[in-house]
Amino acid sequence: MFRRLAVLVALCALAPEAVRAQGANKARELEEQKQLQRIRELTRELRDLASKSPLGAARPTDQKRILQDLAKVNHPQAVRALVSYAEDPDYAGLREELLQILATTPGADEAQVSRLMRDHMGHGDPARRIARGYLLELAKRRRNDEWLDALFDMGLVEDRFLAIQAMGQVGSTSALDRATTLAKDKNWKPSEDGLVSCGTIALSVKDAEGSEAARLLLLLLRDPRFGSADAQKLREATRLWHQTDLKTYVNLADLADRNPRKRQETATFFGAAGLEVARAPLVRVAFDRREPPEVRAAAAAALGGLRIAREDLAEKLKVLLSDPEAAVRRGAADGLGRLMVKPAADAFVSMLDGPFAAEVRASLSRLTGLPADTTDWKMWLQTGFSDSK
Secondary structure, eight states, X not given: OHHHHHHHHHHHHHHHHHHHHHHHHHHXXXXXXXXXXXXXXXXXXXXHHHHHSTTSSOOHXXXXXXXXXXXXXXXXXXXXXXXXHXXXXXXXXXXXXXXXXXXXXXXXXXXXXXXXXHTTOSTTOTTXXXXXXXXXXXXXXXXXXXXXXXXXXXXXXXXXXXXXXXXXXXXXXXXXXXXXXXXXXXXXXXOTTSSSSHHHHHHHTTTOOSHHHHHHHHHHHHOTTOOHHHHHHHHHHHTTSOOSOGGGTSOGGGGGOSOHHXXXXXXXXXXXXXXXXXXXXXXXXXXXXXXXXXHHHHHHHHXXXXXXXXXXXXXXXXXXXXXXXXXXXXXXXXXXXXXXXXXXXXXHHHHTTSTTHHHHHHHHHHHHOSOTTTSOHHHHIIIIIHHTO
16 A cells, blocks of 8 residues: 555656646647748748739849748758759749858758758859858868868869868868978969968968978978968967977978078078077077078078067177178068067167168168158157067
8 A cells, every 4th residue: 555655656746747848849849830830831922922023023032031031940841941942943043042041041951951052063153152161161060071172172273272271270181281282383373362372371281290391381481472471370380389399390401401592491481480499500500600691691580580588589680780791681680670679679779870771771671661761760669669569
């Protein structure tokens, strides 16, 4: 008897929970019925637009409104309806609008939508840009190297740069190989928006730390298409690289290579990348009178790109401002300007009345873009330069 009573008590305790679950299921069923009814109403309204129009043809604005309302119905059937309209020749004039709606519809079936988007990746398809944007975001979300490789292989310059940009963002194992291919391609030209650029190639290998990645960046630095905006991206690409062993990136032998041009380019790379561990070899080369002036100048300018001990480096570079070689003086002035510290400003001010004033003005003009001969450099150095520290 007591056991029977205990069972009854347990059932009574469970009853409210079961009622709540049943109520929740009923609410979901009612909500789904409302959604399906709404889908039927909208599809009927869309179908009847032409017959209700005085002109006998549906107005695109009315069609877009209904399609947007359909996308707001949070149900798979609504997505299937939108996909069917996108595939329907009768709605060809609204295809771009439909693809854009599907690309931004929350919870849309990715397999279904991506299949539709791939159908519109052909060259010359008006909806290609929308389709490509959706598939790119999907590939990044899923970290799908295969599709990014396929996009790269489509051959269009913009496709290739978008592909390596995404590869860099997801840490793709293909990034270094694809970036090297682009770096060696002499046919592309930089775009105004910065996508097609040496900087995009550089950023794509930010996770590909090692000598191959560093030599790729060195190749970019030599490229005549490399600009000031690219230099900033190159520094960003190496920002998180470990800097304990310089030989991991570019062998120190490059600074002792027989070819002066190679030594000059290597010094420039160290400064552009901001590799702190390059400090000692760069100082050695900058002060080595046996080196050609161009190599010493590159080393001096590169010291200004390092991120550590800037005031100490400024003191060293101040010495080179009175070097007998004009090229070295220019390199030292460029390096000092890049350091942006007060000792550099003081050195420039003191030289503006000296025999190398023209070189200082020219260096400041290169660094700032201001006119060399008409700018009040003393005033600028005492205000703008020190304020930018």
